[in-house]
Amino acid sequence: MSAVEFRGVRLQLGERCILADTDLSVRDGEFIGVLGPNGAGKTTLMRAILGLIEPAAGAIRVLDRPVLRGNPAVGYMPQVRSLAARHRLSGWSFVASAAQGHRWGLPRLDAAARRDVSWALEQVGAEPLAKRLLAELSGGERQRLLLAQALLGRPRLLLLDEPLISLDPPHQRAVVELARHIQRELAITVLFSAHELNPLLDVIDRVLYLGNRQAALGTVDEVITGPSLSRLYGAEIEVVRLKGRVFVLSGGLEVERDEHRHA
Amino acid sequence: MLEYEFMRHAFGAAAVVAVVAACGGYFLVLRGQTFAGHALAHVGFAGATGAVLIGVSPLWGFLATTVSGGIGMGLLGERLEGRDVAIGIILALSLGLGLLFLHFYTAFAAQATTLLFGNLLGVDAGTLDILAILAAGSLAALAIISRPLLFATLQPELAEAKGVSLRGVSVMFLAIVAVATAECAQIVGVLLVFALMIAPAAAAQRLTSRIAPGVLLAMALALADAWGGLVLAYYTDWPSSFWITALGGLTYLAASLAPR
Numbered sequence: 001m002s003a004v005e006f007r008g009v010r011l012q013l014g015e016r017c018i019l020a021d022t023d024l025s026v027r028d029g030e031f032i033g034v035l036g037p038n039g040a041g042k043t044t045l046m047r048a049i050l051g052l053i054e055p056a057a058g059a060i061r062v063l064d065r066p067v068l069r070g071n072p073a074v075g076y077m078p079q080v081r082s083l084a085a086r087h088r089l090s091g092w093s094f095v096a097s098a099a100q101g102h103r104w105g106l107p108r109l110d111a112a113a114r115r116d117v118s119w120a121l122e123q124v125g126a127e128p129l130a131k132r133l134l135a136e137l138s139g140g141e142r143q144r145l146l147l148a149q150a151l152l153g154r155p156r157l158l159l160l161d162e163p164l165i166s167l168d169p170p171h172q173r174a175v176v177e178l179a180r181h182i183q184r185e186l187a188i189t190v191l192f193s194a195h196e197l198n199p200l201l202d203v204i205d206r207v208l209y210l211g212n213r214q215a216a217l218g219t220v221d222e223v224i225t226g227p228s229l230s231r232l233y234g235a236e237i238e239v240v241r242l243k244g245r246v247f248v249l250s251g252g253l254e255v256e257r258d259e260h261r262h263a
Numbered sequence: 264m265l266e267y268e269f270m271r272h273a274f275g276a277a278a279v280v281a282v283v284a285a286c287g288g289y290f291l292v293l294r295g296q297t298f299a300g301h302a303l304a305h306v307g308f309a310g311a312t313g314a315v316l317i318g319v320s321p322l323w324g325f326l327a328t329t330v331s332g333g334i335g336m337g338l339l340g341e342r343l344e345g346r347d348v349a350i351g352i353i354l355a356l357s358l359g360l361g362l363l364f365l366h367f368y369t370a371f372a373a374q375a376t377t378l379l380f381g382n383l384l385g386v387d388a389g390t391l392d393i394l395a396i397l398a399a400g401s402l403a404a405l406a407i408i409s410r411p412l413l414f415a416t417l418q419p420e421l422a423e424a425k426g427v428s429l430r431g432v433s434v435m436f437l438a439i440v441a442v443a444t445a446e447c448a449q450i451v452g453v454l455l456v457f458a459l460m461i462a463p464a465a466a467a468q469r470l471t472s473r474i475a476p477g478v479l480l481a482m483a484l485a486l487a488d489a490w491g492g493l494v495l496a497y498y499t500d501w502p503s504s505f506w507i508t509a510l511g512g513l514t515y516l517a518a519s520l521a522p523r
Contacts, residue, residue, distance in 0.1 A: 047424075069426055070425050070426025076420075078420030078424075079420075086295075087293070088468050088469060089417075090473060092473075093473055094417055097414050097417045097474075098417075098421055100410075101411060101427070102410075102425045102427045104408065104411065105406070105407060106406055106410060107413045107474065108475075133472050
């Protein structure tokens with residue numbers, strides 16, 4: 001069975017075409033790194049899988065069903081906004097606000113919902129953060145809480161949008177390892193978007209590279225090659241491998257590193 | 264002091280309004296929209312004075328303009344962000360319009376002061392009933408939307424993905440805030456709404472990091488400020504609105520200095 005399937009999908013934001021006539025299929029249980037330059041449509045792709053953007057053409061299927069907004073089987077960790085940082089709320093209150101948060105009524109949690117919140121916190125090792133103030137947590141700690149929130153309801157497909165942004169390399173490694181651990185433990189599918197390939201290199205099953213309104217899905221060896229990336233960037237791209245790391249160069253400059261600085 | 268009927272009415276009105284203002288205020292602070300309450304009160308001033316001019320109770324004029332203003336703000340949503348100049352001009356225009364309406368109205372001075380600074384001691388039995396009914400309605404509406412409102416406030420992108428209509432929740436919330444603002448303005452006046460609506464809620468958020476205790480604490484603080492202000496006004500003969508704002512300010516200051 002497939003976790004995500006695109007058939008002739010065209011995604012548009014207003015007049016701008018983000019993705020044209022794309023076919024791809026992510027198998028159940030895969031860990032996929034979603035990469036590509038800024039504005040290539042990584043977030044748009046995830047929003048389409050969530051049912052927040054209707055494809056202009058084609059069809060998207062998620063876990064062998066048509067896209068459904070609010071699908072409880074899909075977990076989502078949006079790109080971190082600074083908003084969460086200013087709240088003087090406890091980690092528990094923050095995570096719990098997402099438990100069945102779409103229902104009407106008072107935000108009271110029943111025993112099952114409280115167990116779900118505890119379970120999610122435990123999965124990401126964030127129990128000690130539950131009592132602390134959101135405003136006092138580090139970026140990496142907040143990231144854990146966001147991941148716990150995404151796990152509420154025990155999803156079978158997890159979409160993680162740029163979880164590494166504004167984290168230093170040790171914290172980046174910790175988040176990547178945590179995501180991989182959870183993916184294996186729960187046997188779920190993960191789409192993990194990032195600016196740089198290298199932090200993900202050891203853990204991903206396949207890479208989904210977006211650029212120039214196209215998408216390439218395959219193993220790192222298939223996709224991260226000069227000709228394949230040149231097509232996606234619309235420019236001459238060179239791929240250099242050095243000490244188990246991959247560098248994507250355009251005119252001798254490192255592309256991803258540059259993207260990162262602009263973010 | 265409770266042997267006077269006007270004092271009993273004043274205590275009743277202060278209690279009703281403090282509770283509803285604190286609840287609305289708690290979510291305004293959480294959403295970073297505290298200025299919305301202030302802005303809605305100004306818009307209401309034009310409505311209230313306009314109503315007086317055509318012989319309608321100012322409360323109804325107030326409600327009509329604040330509720331439409333709240334719905335408008337909710338619909339415009341993100342497009343209002345960073346539009347301080349436009350909002351400021353609308354506020355000034357509303358006060359200016361209110362002034363013009365009062366100019367045509369003969370009992371100018373007393374009415375203006377009452378609308379701008381409130382008159383808690385002037386609440387009659389009929390007004391108290393209306394305030395109580397409006398407060399019950401807004402609290403019920405707030406209870407119904409509180410869960411998706413909280414979700415949309417803390418995690419808008421995730422809430423949207425889980426099927427919450429961010430705009431719908433925002434419109435409903437600001438309509439409720441508009442009613443709370445109109446109620447609040449009856450007590451402390453257009454200019455001092457912030458003191459009763461925001462100060463206790465902001466203080467409560469500094470004192471507790473959990474949500475239900477936070478809302479309850481905001482209510483208790485608002486009630487203490489409003490009743491305390493009333494008692495002090497009775498014994499000093501100074502305006503109750505002054506005392507309520509002074510206590511609100513002190514509450515917030517004390518909460519900010521409190522160790523945690």
